[in-house]
Amino acid sequence: MVGSRLLPVTNSARAQMASATTFSAPANAPRRRSPPPPPHLPRFHAFSRNLRPAPAAVTSKMEPAPAITDRQGTAGGPPEVAGAVPKLLDESEIEPRGVRDYIDWSRDLVRPDGGPPRWFSPLECGSREKGSPLLLFLPGIDGVGLGLIRHHQRLGKVFDIWCLHIPVMDRTPFEGLVDFVERTVKSEKSCSPNKPIYLVGESIGACIALAVAARNPNIDLILILANPATSFCKSQLHSLSVFLDVVPEPLHINIPYFLNFITGNHMRMSSTYAKSVLSLQKAAWGLSESLADIPPCLSFLVNILPKESLLWKLKMLRSASFYVNSRLHAVKAQALILASGRDQLFPSREEAERLCSALPNCRIRHFKDGGHNIFLEGGIDLLTTIRGAGYFRRSSQLDYVSDYLLLTPDEFQKATEQYRWIDLAMSPVMLSTLEDGRVVKGLAGIPLEGPAVLIGYHMLMGLELGPLFTRLFLERKIHLRGIAHPFMFDRASELLMPDSSSFDSHRLLGAVPASAANFYKLLSRKSFVLLYPGGAREALHKKGEHYKLFWPEEPEFVRMASRFEATIIPFGVVGEDDISEMLLDYDDLVNLPFYDILDKRINQDAVRLRTESTGEVRNQALYLPILLPKIPGRLYFLFGRPIEMRGRREELKDKYKAQQLYMHVKSEVKNCITYLKEKREKDPYRNILPRLLYQLANGYTAEVPTFEL
Template sequence: MRLRACLLSAWLFAVDGFVVPASRSHHAVVVKAEQPANALNSESTLIYKRWDGGGSGSSANTSKQLLLYLPGIEGLAISAAASQFPALSDSFDVYSLMISSRDRSTFEDLIGECSSFLEGALAMRSMDKAVLVGESFGGVLALALAGRRPELIQQAFTINPATSFPDTAWPRLGRLLVRTPPPVYTLASLAVFMASIPDADQIMDVAGELLDPRRTTPLSQRPLRLARRVYGLFRQISEVAANLPQGTLDWRLQEWMVRGTALTIPLLSTIPVSVTVIAGTADRLLPSAAEAQRLSGIIPDCSVVELRGHGHAALFDTRASLYSIVNSKLTPSQLRSTEADVTSGNMKPGVSEFKLPDANTVALARRAVGVLRRGVSPVFFSTRADGTIVEGLGALPDVDPNRPILFVANHQYLAMDLSLIYDQLLEEKNILPRGLGHPAIFDGRAQPGPLGTFVRDVFSAFGAVPVSGKNLFKLLRQKEAVLLFPGGAREAYHLRGEENQLFWPDKSEAIRMAVSTNAIIVPFSAIGAAESFNVILDTRESLDSPLIGPTVQQVASDMPSVRGGDDLFVAPLAIPRLPRRQYFLFAPAIYTDDINKNDRERCDTLYIDVKQAIFQGIELLLRARESDFYDDPVRRLAYEALSGGKPAPTFPLYVANKLQRDIKQ
């Protein structure tokens, strides 16, 4: 791949760019921003048009981040060019794909051509990744590129993406439209575009030229200004229609929209690239607002920006600033360079940069964990494939360098389980799992002052990264052992009376990522931490307190959220009491070899099975510890003090195995 990119970069024009070799019947060429749209001549049906912002420069700016805009089905950049590209050009080297009405590229052809352009353009810049912006059909193409060629893409932004096309009336209406007589087709296509593309605000903006509520234009001049605005709107819509003659529209509906969405939708759940879906809430062409929410539930690392009152041509005017949206999603280091995932200064760890801690660091950490172990006397059990429970972690699968392991568990109170899990996995299996922590940890805000910095550094030293779908997928793809608490902060900071409950998201995307990477899934359950504290005020009670509520609310509002406000990273006010013993039970490993990642129903069922395994493990441990004479902290601590530190025994294995059979029945 690198060789291909270097060969392509050798073809770069001294002024503007390069020609992509024509392996099919069409050509792609880079042109200057000041060249007209009809630069799509008989020799080139795909053009990468460069926008230089000021209109005077012509050379590609290799010091800026590359941004590639992918248009809608019409193949032009009409909606965004005048209103959005000038501002974007301040921070990005902006190119727009433009497609002639003669072009007969398949969807696969477009993926290949865009990939070739990105490879060559990035090689010229000594950068690894570009920013993609796709509108309508271009949003489908951007998502397909993010799924097929994620190594080329920093982030993807989609505006009213047409992924909902198969579920609308347009496949049927489109077939009817392309079969009408030519004169009828011209009028009908114009009528369809006029009725569905402009939104109410855009129409009222045109009408405002006549009404002129601010009285800035003399009455005699208003009809002329109105005529100019109506003509301008009509001309732009006419350009869309002119670039979509019947044969072209018929081809693109079938090859781009029908086939393109069919190829893209299965990729959505495994896209490792961060995606932002920008949706106009008044889109009459497609159900974009609802589709944005649907996509956010499928794409692992996806956020939604709603443009209130905007229609399908959401970027047509300056009411929305694409520049502001894009810049708000990219960190300063991503704008300057795409080489690293680490944000300098904040020490946010990347997925790939992790190096195992040295022996001295591990030894120091384990000595610190030893203090907690002596207090809670943890006991660990694992389960063989036949359902037999054994002491220790001997039933866990060994590390396989060719496939990842995903450990999935409930999160105990105040995350008191975390260091114990790491310590035991290292001791018995020589496994150091990569953890996924709340973003507040990596901002140094998990604890006040220097303590927050210390916590951040400890998490980073042992390979933890901020929790996100993208980071989880990257870790699994690197064949790492990964530790995931789906309940996250919601379980670690659970409210009074919610002990040993699961608060998991409805989405099964983590399991689908595990399936797509052929991971081994190991569910496990834990109890004991919640009973080691007396709760003075839980998180909700602290927020509602008239005395400290405003301060707590301010702290909560400053914290980043992972689950849309359902995971407030605000610790309860609790004081420790004599610690209860902590119990851990690992369920049988689940192998995903025979599961199809595109079988959503099967993945959803597996998600429920994993959750049920953990819930049953919690129930078993709660019942089994009733037979543990040394669960009482006074007896246990006294026994261990008199025995010179020897761990107190726990319930017999036959109790656990009998309960296992009873619960399964």
């Protein structure tokens, strides 16, 4: 591709934009994207006006982007059936970008043109889904607007992306930039009142986003803030800016802190860096590439940050910090702060904690190895981060079912990495039951067509979840959607966790908060739903209660399953007693000094389920048991014979018959557990030593045998 340039917005240029760029010229036309242009056409479509005109009766000639279609051919949201292929781009489909690409793409943008700040949209963002929300990117101190270059292709699948470009010699003050963005936000909100607007800002761009949110508390905004410059007065830049006057140009760029504006972590900014673990060959190539990028970075920094502009922007940073900090109390919008652990410009980790305590609807995601320009570094996927935090939605309210996006292969691998040790240490055994009642190895007895509800025993700490999700997905192409405790989705819960992203993988895998409405929506989409009637009481049981079912008396799931003619698949799992021994349970912990303070924060302030139920199931106290690890044994799964609901809707309206079926399912789960407990005694590979010897002889990828069926 040739160098990018901004098109002058003349009548003749508008016609060229409509045929060659991402948007049609009319301001109110449906924002649909055309196919990527030939190499000789520009990379961007520019908006040089400060505010889009009022809507007019103009019709776009562009074809709308095709809706996603699932295996049954139903148009609409993401597919929710077994065997569905993820529609988002994965790493193999994304052209790698690095600092060199950022510099090459930026050269034409930073040429002095005398123009004001403006919006542009990268062509490579591609064709997005219908109803995609608007994402406004607010750049850092460089002002170019290409800080998301690594993320354009992925974000462009689900967002309508506009990037703010601030010319090098532009002297619009901070409040002027806030006014500019605010007018755009209000204009776009009037066109799409039911959709949120995303403001993604880094450094001073994050300050602009916070200022706009503070001035517009009634507009539905979602803020993604990367290393906000609200801590400018605590940074090294604040003191170094005093001495900048005596440093001759262009030597001012060689000051380490100023050099970090663009260069940051050289290795993580190379185009080859995509993951935290690289092969030796890729690491060597990335190192050589990053070293080769330093001279172009220096010359480019002189172009985008001449001394006069740098002095102006440092003053603007100071005013932005004061302006925003005095108005934090007015920010009501959702905010997600991305904090780098190695930010050499600002104390971002500490500032993120301060902002989170000041903002009522804020969450944090830490990146311990990240530098200041985190969006230009590899190892972070912004779209995955937004989705994992539960911040992706298309309307005014988050819908965990309709707003869910299927995993890419890379996301699936990362989300299930935490469970890999279970596969390695315990070689799970998967058994299923065919329609004729025969138990077979593998998952052949599980139907491929939804809707279906998997009902089973919830092992201590949910240790069975990893193998359950991964094996069903890999062997049967079944994407399982779990009904989870609301604790995993609550902001207050994150503040109690040592890692604020502890539950992100569950959200990425498709877990939804427990509610009848979510259960209904999943079944209506023919999903495979994982439901534990015992819930947290079963997963956090006490001493001597392993393999004991704590089910409510009411047949909660039977009528809903019959309404959608969903297949019920009972299953049992054993092996927790081969993994660990419980030292302290809830009854022991509450007797410890000061534990009552933590217990109150967890259980009295958390969302409570089944408060009107009777029996033990209503005592779902959340706690972290103290366990003593054992030499790992083995996990065993048995999926019982599927129970068809087809044609039984009217029959199961009768409470007695619904209760009978409910008890039958419970009995089947118990039978599965009893079968596995008896059979595992005959497994010659139940202990880890025989399994290791088998794998040494046959290779670590070989499946370890088990008992005879």
